[in-house]
Amino acid sequence: MNDAAAAGPVALLIGTKKGAFVLRGDARRARWELSDPILLGHIVHHIVYDARDGGTVLMAARTGHLGPTVLRSVDGCRTWEEAARPPAFAKAAAGDAEPGRVVEHVFWLAPGHAREAGVWYAGTSPQGLFRSEDDGRTWQGVRGFNDHPMRAAWCGGGQDGTPDGPKMHSILVDPRDPRHLYIGMSGGGVFESVDRGGEWQPLNQGCAMDFAPGPAPEFGHDPHCVALHPLRPDRLYQQNHCGIYRMERPEGRWVRIGDNMPRDVGDIGFPIVVHPRDPDVAWVVPMDGTDVWPRTSPGGRPAVYVTRDAGATWRRQDAGLPAEKAWFTVLRQAMAADHHAPVGLYFGTTAGEIWASDDEGEHWRCLVRHLPQIYAVEVAEALR
Amino acid sequence: MIVRLATPLRSYTATRGVVDAEGATLADLLHDLDRQFPGLRFRIIDEQDRIRPHVKLFVNQDQVHTLAAPLATGDEIHVVCALSGG
Numbered sequence: 001m002n003d004a005a006a007a008g009p010v011a012l013l014i015g016t017k018k019g020a021f022v023l024r025g026d027a028r029r030a031r032w033e034l035s036d037p038i039l040l041g042h043i044v045h046h047i048v049y050d051a052r053d054g055g056t057v058l059m060a061a062r063t064g065h066l067g068p069t070v071l072r073s074v075d076g077c078r079t080w081e082e083a084a085r086p087p088a089f090a091k092a093a094a095g096d097a098e099p100g101r102v103v104e105h106v107f108w109l110a111p112g113h114a115r116e117a118g119v120w121y122a123g124t125s126p127q128g129l130f131r132s133e134d135d136g137r138t139w140q141g142v143r144g145f146n147d148h149p150m151r152a153a154w155c156g157g158g159q160d161g162t163p164d165g166p167k168m169h170s171i172l173v174d175p176r177d178p179r180h181l182y183i184g185m186s187g188g189g190v191f192e193s194v195d196r197g198g199e200w201q202p203l204n205q206g207c208a209m210d211f212a213p214g215p216a217p218e219f220g221h222d223p224h225c226v227a228l229h230p231l232r233p234d235r236l237y238q239q240n241h242c243g244i245y246r247m248e249r250p251e252g253r254w255v256r257i258g259d260n261m262p263r264d265v266g267d268i269g270f271p272i273v274v275h276p277r278d279p280d281v282a283w284v285v286p287m288d289g290t291d292v293w294p295r296t297s298p299g300g301r302p303a304v305y306v307t308r309d310a311g312a313t314w315r316r317q318d319a320g321l322p323a324e325k326a327w328f329t330v331l332r333q334a335m336a337a338d339h340h341a342p343v344g345l346y347f348g349t350t351a352g353e354i355w356a357s358d359d360e361g362e363h364w365r366c367l368v369r370h371l372p373q374i375y376a377v378e379v380a381e382a383l384r
Numbered sequence: 385m386i387v388r389l390a391t392p393l394r395s396y397t398a399t400r401g402v403v404d405a406e407g408a409t410l411a412d413l414l415h416d417l418d419r420q421f422p423g424l425r426f427r428i429i430d431e432q433d434r435i436r437p438h439v440k441l442f443v444n445q446d447q448v449h450t451l452a453a454p455l456a457t458g459d460e461i462h463v464v465c466a467l468s469g470g
Contacts, residue, residue: 065392065438065465066427082423088431100432 003231003277005341011383012346012354013057013077015044015333015376020059022077022383023368029344029358032367038077046333048109049380050135052117057380058136060106060122068105070122072136076384085138087122087130089146098152101126108333110171113178123168127155127185129197144198145183145191154202154219160187162222169332170226174233182226182236189221190238206254208242224270225332232279235310239272239284239332246311257311261286265298265305265316271335275343275360280310283317283337283361285330285347296327304345304361320364321355328353333376348374385455387417390465393428396421405461410441411451413461428463440464 012023019042022035038044042061050056055074062068070087071080092100103124112119112131122130122139129142145151155166170184179196182203189204202219209216222241229235234249244258244267258267268289275281283306288294297303303318328349338344345357352371357364387405389397397403405420407413411433418425428439433451435441441448442462443455455461 063392064469065390065436067430067436069423069427084422086426088426091431091433102430102432102434 005277006339006381008381009383010338010340010344011049011380012336013047013049013376013378013380013383014348014354014371014374015047015059016348016352016372016374017043018372020044020047020061020077021368021371023354024383029338029340029356032356034368035077039071039080043105044375045105045107046109046376046378048111048378049383050111050120051380051382052111052114053135054382055384056135057383058109058120060109062105068103068124070106070109070136070139081137083132083137083139087124087128087139087141089128090141101128103128104165106130107165107167108169108171110173113173114175116178119178121171121173121181123171123183125165125167126161127151127166127168127188129168129171129183131197142197144193144195145200148200154188154191154200155185156187156220160220162186170223172226172228172236174228175230176233182228184223184226184238186224186241187220187222189219190223190226191219203247203252204254205252206247206256207238207240207245208256210242225272227272227274227282229274229279231277235279237272237274237282237311239269241268241289243267244269244272244284244311255311257307260307260312261305261314262316265303266290269330270295270332271330271347273335273337273345276337276339277341277343278308281306281308281360282311283335283345285335287329294327295329297329300325300327302326302328304347304357304364306361317357317361318364319362320357331375333378334374336377336379338379338381344379346377346379348377350374385413385457385459385461387413387461387463389463392465393424393463396424396427407455409451409455410443410448410453410461413455414451438465440466 010025014021019040020038025032047059057073070083089101108123110121118135120132129145130139172182174180181193191200236247238245245254261267305314328351335347342360354368405416
């Protein structure tokens with residue numbers, strides 16, 4: 001893993017409820033130019049750049065009417081080619097006890113290991129894991145998960161997912177070992193495989209599950225976003241429905257570092273982003289998780305919180321953000337960091353704004369307003 | 385047979401709203417459509433061979449709910465997209 005800071009132009013890949021956009025910045029991250037909409041009207045849950053080959057971008061899209069698909073661009077998001085075989089569950093056989101499942105949307109895309117060029121993973125709603133070995137052109141189900149005898153128990157029923165559908169997300173590949181995978185499921189919890197997805201084990205010890213009575217079970221949790229540090233892959237961070245956590249492997253216990261957040265802000269949110277070079281640094285965007293769970297900026301005063309000591313302490317970063325009356329939400333894929341020094345941070349809001357900081361969260365400015373509801377923001381640092 | 389396609393599907397047909405396809409059943413016709421316009425079928429028929437929720441298929445004036453519906457020479461098929469929210 002290269003830990004050198006980047007210095008070139010930065011592009012943001014933005015997925016929204018009504019299409020995708022590319023926001024291209026210069027090397028100083030001072031001037032930004034927004035593209036025209038890409039696939040205007042399509043629901044784009046994720047649009048992801050492949051840093052391994054310096055060119056491929058995959059996009060998960062569907063429309064209100066049409067089923068889900070994946071599209072691929074190799075020319076800087078100018079033209080797109082649809083997957084010949086998008087992620088789809090196996091057809092149920094006559095007499096199967098369980099009705100055949102249908103991919104409602106592709107929620108998460110993740111490039112595979114650096115040594116496995118062309119390999120990608122996709123997580124779907126309802127929860128399914130898919131793998132492509134040809135750069136996103138065709139997709140096959142990861143049977144070790146999709147056909148696992150415990151899969152239905154892990155994922156639960158219709159009441160165990162998020163209101164807009166249960167989701168598989170946070171597909172993480174250990175940079176030391178392409179066989180070592182993590183996934184997050186809302187709901188279901190965090191799971192780990194050490195054999196490229198053949199077998200899975202829940203990894204939720206220590207994580208609260210306030211929405212169920214009794215002691216926390218082995219699975220059924222609601223991780224919102226899980227991050228693995230690329231330079232210290234034995235360290236995981238998690239923003240959960242029930243707090244912020246850190247785990248050190250090979251120990252498998254989550255420690256609630258969100259207990260160190262200010263009580264009046266709480267430790268509920270969707271995204272968590274790690275510093276590309278410092279495993280002790282991570283950022284979150286708290287949201288209101290009280291009474292009916294508004295999931296908006298607490299008190300209408302949005303802020304990013306940073307820890308620089310692996311969660312022992314947190315500090316508020318709100319310079320430049322609205323001081324009051326701002327009731328937006330930042331969804332789990334909608335925050336990202338670049339590799340510059342200092343690190344640039346970016347988040348998109350449900351109100352269609354892109355906010356950026358070029359000094360690791362100390363100061364923020366709004367780059368774009370009036371986009372559709374933003375689902376995802378990803379960084380592409382060598383986009384053609 | 386004439387197939388009339390709703391606007392969300394015309395990216396597959398170079399903007400044509402009316403195309404020709406053949407088949408003894410609706411399933412056959414949809415496979416012929418997909419042969420001509422790769423990818424189109426999966427956007428309207430899911431992996432369990434069910435018509436997607438916001439897609440309606442009509443043979444002439446009658447809505448059909450099964451891909452086993454028989455077709456006859458001269459039938460006109462409508463693929464309609466409706467009611468998908470804001």
